[in-house]
Amino acid sequence: MPDFTDNGRVFYNPVEYAMHHIGGTWKMPILWRLEKKTVLRYSELKKYLPHISHKMLSTQLRELEANGFVTRTVYPVVPPKVEYTLTEKGKRVIPVIATIRLYGMELMREANLDPEIIFKKPEP
Amino acid sequence: MPDFTDNGRVFYNPVEYAMHHIGGTWKMPILWRLEKKTVLRYSELKKYLPHISHKMLSTQLRELEANGFVTRTVYPVVPPKVEYTLTEKGKRVIPVIATIRLYGMELMREANLDPEIIFKKPEP
């Protein structure tokens, strides 16, 4: 299995390449959130992801922006207002995340962590 | 989004739960290999994943075994012979990995890293 390089980084296979872009603890939850509500301010996003740290949300959003998954719109007002939206590229990841989510729920059921009990209502 | 606990560890959502089981650099490549060739010795697996370290392959296989994705069969011979196979649970992850792989290849194409050029022939 030949390796390949992108931006000076070596990857071993397409799975690793995909995970480099949407992996990590927060990228998929962020993108998923933006699919549910397509325009979100930084502070709203933060509210929906209560465990994420300020720094993490900030850096993850920059990486998602740099890789073309979200757009960042700054309104020149005081206090600042910044909105995030999925790009077309960002929208194309959603089905992948949906697949992983479904599989996660399947695993939860197998472990007797019934998602229908834990997530009482379909996530907003 | 309510949290939940499994084995003393807190998870925030189904995506994180799924990634805990099949995420990381190596778990999916290992499982993928085992789908292509359903019975593999430790050393064969190692050969197919040239960059993985001995320790990593070992620990990842133990975790996959502990979580019920692979079975480990030890033949009491000298020198030792150990074979790994996908369980039924392991087989059920394959479509998820396939989805991620396909998406990875899509991303590669978008970045002008054409997988059809890099992976000259369909992976064995």
Added chain:
DNA sequence: CCGTATCCTGGTTGATACTG
């Protein structure tokens, strides 16, 4: 309100070496 910089900690991984 939003973003960045700095510092610091602990988990993850690789190298190496040793065992049955």
Added chain:
DNA sequence: CAGTATCAACCAGGATACGG
């Protein structure tokens, strides 16, 4: 051949503080 132990290096991520 397969697995474990030890140690060191690295890096993700948190806390905090400051700036626009």
